[in-house]
Amino acid sequence: MSRTDKIIQKLLSGAYDANFNFEELKNVLYYFGFEERRSGGSHHIFFKEGIEEIINIQPNGAKAKPYQIKQVRNLIVKYKLYGDKL
Numbered sequence: 001m002s003r004t005d006k007i008i009q010k011l012l013s014g015a016y017d018a019n020f021n022f023e024e025l026k027n028v029l030y031y032f033g034f035e036e037r038r039s040g041g042s043h044h045i046f047f048k049e050g051i052e053e054i055i056n057i058q059p060n061g062a063k064a065k066p067y068q069i070k071q072v073r074n075l076i077v078k079y080k081l082y083g084d085k086l
Contacts, residue, residue, distance in 0.1 A: 014073065041058075
């Protein structure tokens with residue numbers, strides 16, 4: 001299993017929402033083909049063709065905010081982005 005797969009499994013498990021690295025969350029979004037449009041300040045806006053929702057994330061120190069981890073996880077599940085590995 002690759003490092004990226006391990007990070008995605010960590011995100012999908014829901015057990016690490018309060019302790020998930022912000023840069024790892026960004027890398028997960030890039031991995032799934034999201035593009036970033038920065039809207040200023042600490043906000044990072046991600047979008048992807050074929051996905052209705054726009055993801056707005058910002059760091060809390062070096063960590064991602066738990067509710068934003070949940071939003072990303074819900075998108076991965078809703079759109080079946082991780083295929084058969086769920």
